[in-house]
Amino acid sequence: MRHTISILVDNEPGVLARIAGLFSARGFNIESLCVGETLDPTTSRITLVTSGDDWIIEQIIKRFNNMINVIKVQDLSELTHVEREMVLVRMEATPETRPEILRTADIFRAKVIDVGPRSYMLELTGDRDKITAFLEILRPMGIKEIARTGSVALAREIQNNKRR
Amino acid sequence: MARMLGAEMFFETLIHEGVDVIFGLPGGYVLKVYDVMPKYGEAIKHVLSRHEQGATHMADGYARASGRPGVVLCTSGPAATNTVTGIATAQMDSSPVVVFTGQVPTPYLGSDAFQEADHIGITRPCTKHNSLVRRTRELPRAIKEAFHIATTGRPGPVLVDMPKDVLIGEDELEIPNEISLRGYKPTIRGNIAQIKRAVEIIMTAKRPVVFGGGGLIWSGATPELIELVHRLRIPVALTLMGLGAYPANDPYFMSMLGMHGSYKANMAVHESDVIISIGARFDDRATGGNFPKFAPNAKIVHIDIDPSTIDKNIRVHCPIVGDAKHVLRQMLEFIPKDLNIDRREWFGKIDEWGRQHPLLPKENSDKIMTSHLIDMLSNITNGDAIIVSDVGQHQMWVAQFYKFNRPRTHITSGGLGTMGFGFPAAMGAKFARPDEMVICVAGDGSFQMNMQELATAVENKMDLKIVLINNEHHGMVRQWQTMFFNKNYSASHFDVMPDFVKLAEAFGAKGLRAKRPEELEATLKEGLYSDGVVLMEIVVDYEEMVYPMIAPGGAMNEMILEDIEREMIVESVDMA
Ligand SMILES: Cc1ncc(C[n+]2csc(CCOP(=O)(O)OP(=O)(O)O)c2C)c(N)n1
Numbered sequence: 001m002r003h004t005i006s007i008l009v010d011n012e013p014g015v016l017a018r019i020a021g022l023f024s025a026r027g028f029n030i031e032s033l034c035v036g037e038t039l040d041p042t043t044s045r046i047t048l049v050t051s052g053d054d055w056i057i058e059q060i061i062k063r064f065n066n067m068i069n070v071i072k073v074q075d076l077s078e079l080t081h082v083e084r085e086m087v088l089v090r091m092e093a094t095p096e097t098r099p100e101i102l103r104t105a106d107i108f109r110a111k112v113i114d115v116g117p118r119s120y121m122l123e124l125t126g127d128r129d130k131i132t133a134f135l136e137i138l139r140p141m142g143i144k145e146i147a148r149t150g151s152v153a154l155a156r157e158i159q160n161n162k163r164r
Numbered sequence: 165m166a167r168m169l170g171a172e173m174f175f176e177t178l179i180h181e182g183v184d185v186i187f188g189l190p191g192g193y194v195l196k197v198y199d200v201m202p203k204y205g206e207a208i209k210h211v212l213s214r215h216e217q218g219a220t221h222m223a224d225g226y227a228r229a230s231g232r233p234g235v236v237l238c239t240s241g242p243a244a245t246n247t248v249t250g251i252a253t254a255q256m257d258s259s260p261v262v263v264f265t266g267q268v269p270t271p272y273l274g275s276d277a278f279q280e281a282d283h284i285g286i287t288r289p290c291t292k293h294n295s296l297v298r299r300t301r302e303l304p305r306a307i308k309e310a311f312h313i314a315t316t317g318r319p320g321p322v323l324v325d326m327p328k329d330v331l332i333g334e335d336e337l338e339i340p341n342e343i344s345l346r347g348y349k350p351t352i353r354g355n356i357a358q359i360k361r362a363v364e365i366i367m368t369a370k371r372p373v374v375f376g377g378g379g380l381i382w383s384g385a386t387p388e389l390i391e392l393v394h395r396l397r398i399p400v401a402l403t404l405m406g407l408g409a410y411p412a413n414d415p416y417f418m419s420m421l422g423m424h425g426s427y428k429a430n431m432a433v434h435e436s437d438v439i440i441s442i443g444a445r446f447d448d449r450a451t452g453g454n455f456p457k458f459a460p461n462a463k464i465v466h467i468d469i470d471p472s473t474i475d476k477n478i479r480v481h482c483p484i485v486g487d488a489k490h491v492l493r494q495m496l497e498f499i500p501k502d503l504n505i506d507r508r509e510w511f512g513k514i515d516e517w518g519r520q521h522p523l524l525p526k527e528n529s530d531k532i533m534t535s536h537l538i539d540m541l542s543n544i545t546n547g548d549a550i551i552v553s554d555v556g557q558h559q560m561w562v563a564q565f566y567k568f569n570r571p572r573t574h575i576t577s578g579g580l581g582t583m584g585f586g587f588p589a590a591m592g593a594k595f596a597r598p599d600e601m602v603i604c605v606a607g608d609g610s611f612q613m614n615m616q617e618l619a620t621a622v623e624n625k626m627d628l629k630i631v632l633i634n635n636e637h638h639g640m641v642r643q644w645q646t647m648f649f650n651k652n653y654s655a656s657h658f659d660v661m662p663d664f665v666k667l668a669e670a671f672g673a674k675g676l677r678a679k680r681p682e683e684l685e686a687t688l689k690e691g692l693y694s695d696g697v698v699l700m701e702i703v704v705d706y707e708e709m710v711y712p713m714i715a716p717g718g719a720m721n722e723m724i725l726e727d728i729e730r731e732m733i734v735e736s737v738d739m740a
Contacts, residue, residue, distance in 0.1 A: 014284055018288060025289055055475075058475070059476060062474075063472050065472070068292075071346050071347040
C-alpha cells in the first residue's frame, strides 16, 4: 500500500540524509520526498511517500521515532488528509496548438506563467491523479520538459471516515 | 566567565561529565587537544592505543564493564575511519561509547582537504547519533548532548566531529546544566495497564520461561529479576548478551539459549506457554532465525526500552516499553510475596531435557579440548573473573561453560561478531575495574586482528591475562565448512603462525604455552597468578566442534546434536 508519512524534524544539516539513509539501508524505495521549513524556523516538515506492507511501514515509523532529530511522525494514510503536488510544464507552442493548450490549462485551472515564441510554461497544483491526468492530456500536444514536485500533505481538522 | 580555547573546553566538559580516562591516538587536526592535555593529566588519564579500532574497542570494553560511557579521541580521516568497526560493534550491542574526532577547519569542509573524510556521513548508519560542531562556543553543549544521548534510553555510540578551528578558537565556557532534546524522550516507566495485563498472563502460565538479554545488564535489573523469578518460580534462559544478568549457580538458571544454546534451554523456550522477554530483541542468533516457528504455543510479554524492537521479528502479545529495572519493579507490586506455585511438572520436563542432552565439556588424554579448558578456567576462578571473549568457537564455549554469576562479567561482541574485539575490550574492562581479575579469551585468528595493543597493555603496566586458543584455524569457519560446505576447507587454516610466546616477549609481556592436557592446569594457574600482562597460548584440538547448533533459519527444537552423525550436511544455508 502507498503511505504518505509526515515527519516533523529539527531544521539541521544531515537530518534529511538520516531519514533517507534508513530507506537505502533496507533497500526500500522512496517515491517522493518534500522538505520545507515550518512556521517555526528551527523545524522542518518532511513529507515522504513510499510503498510497503503495513508491517514494514510500522517498522520504519518506529525507527523514525527513534531518531534524535525527529520530533513527530504521522502516517497520514491512516487519517483523512490533503495531499498536493505541483508541476511546471514547458509546452511546445505553435500557432495551431496554442488555443488547445490554453483551453486545457483552463479546464484544469492551470496557470500560464511564461510565454515565449516557441513555448508556454504552465503551472498546476493538485493531487497526484489530477497532475497525472493533466500530463496525459498535454502529452500529444508536445511536452518539452517538466519539473514535478513530490507530495506535500497535512491532516484535515475533521477526521471522519477514518481509513483502515 | 572565563575565556578559553575550544581544546580546553573539551577537557573541562569531560571532567564535568565525570570522565576519568580516554582512549586515543593523536594526529594533525586534534593536536591542540593533545597540546593542552598535560594540564588536565591529573583528572583524565589518556591511554595511547596503537590503532584507533583498538581505542574504540577499549572504550567499549570500559563501558560494558563499568556501565559508564567509554571515550575515544582521535584525529580526522584515516583515524576516524579506523573507528568505524568499533563504533558499529558498540551500536549492535547498545554500548555507550562517545567518539571525538578531529576534523579539517570548517572553511575547508567538503574540499577534499588533507585527511578529510565525511565522518558524519560515514558513521551515520552505525551511531545512535552524531554531530558536527561548528563554533567553539557550541562545543560544551555538543559534548553534553553526546553523553546524554549515549547513556540514556537504549544506550549507544555517539560521535562528535570537531573541526580544528573550533578547537583552536577561543570563547567563554558555558556548560549547560541539563540537556533536553525535543525529539528525544526515552520512556522509562512502563504503562500500568500493560503491566497489569502482563502480570495476569504470567500468573496464569503453566510453562513460563524468562528470555533475558543484554538490556537487563544495561538497566541493572538483576536484583529485580531474581526477585521475580523466585516469587513465581520461572526458569531463566539468557541470550549471549544476557549472560551474567542472572547467576549461573542459581537453580532456576537453564544456561544460554539460541544458536549454540543448551538443549534444555532451547526446548524449554520452544515448549513454553508464556515467554517473558526482558531486554532481548529476538534476533536471529537467539531464536534460530525461523521466526514463524518460534515458540508456537507461547504468549509473549516483551519488555524493552526501545519501542522499535517490539514486533520486529516476533509477534508480541503484551509489549511493555520501558527500562527493565523500572518495569520489573512495577510488576513486582502486583505479585504477592508468598505465592506457592507448584511447577514440579514443568521443572521435571526441563530436567529430563537436561538429562537427555546435557551440556558437558569434553576431555581427551591426548589433546586439549577447548570446552574442557573453559570449564577449568571457570573452576579455577570460581566463576568470578571478568571474561572478555573474542569471536569464534572459543566465544561460544566461553558462553556455554564459564559460569557467570554477576552482571558485567561476560563481555563479548554479540551483535556484530567483531573479531579483534576481545583483547582491546579486555584492556578497557581492566581500566574500568582494576580490582577485578580480567581475562581475555581469544582465538588465534581474532587475536591477530588487534595484537598490536600488547604494546599499550605493557606500557600501562596492566595486570591482564590472555588465554589464546591456538587451533591453527579460523575454527568457526572450519566448523561451518565441515557442516554446511562439504568439508571444503578453503582459507580456514593458517599456514604461517607467529610464535605467540615470543610475540608476547617481544612486546615485553610474559608468554606461556601448554600443548598437552597434563600441562593445562599448571599453565593456567601460573599465568593467572603472575603479575602483569601474561599471554597463555593453549594448543588445542582443532577438530572439536561447538554443539548443539541450530542451523541458520532453524527452529529452537531443531538442534543439531553431537550424537547426530557428523556427515550430516545441511544444504543451502545462508552463510552468516
Ligand atoms: C572482523 C571479522 N572478520 C571475519 C569474521 C568471520 N569469522 C567469524 S568466526 C571466524 C574465525 C575465528 O577464528 P578464531 O579467532 O581463531 O577463533 P576460533 O573459531 O578458532 O575459536 C571468522 C573468520 C568475523 N566475525 N569478524
